[in-house]
Amino acid sequence: MILIHPANDAAKELRGCLSPVSQLSGIGTGWLSRAALQKLLSLCYQAYDRKEKVTLTIKS
Secondary structure: OOOEOOOOEHHHHOOOOEOOOOEEEEOOEEEOHHHHHHHHHHHHHHHHHOOOOOOOOOOO
16 A cells, blocks of 8 residues: 655655645655645545545556
């Protein structure tokens, strides 16, 4: 499993987890992670309520 949680600096705050940000500020850094995570969770909960499948695709 992969955890998703707020973090604005991947090098300092993450160990293999994912963190959404509202805006990128550099490589591995961004702003307003908590707000981005709340928006993501809200969208997921809405989809769950509609019995929709939620998937995450990661591309490099």
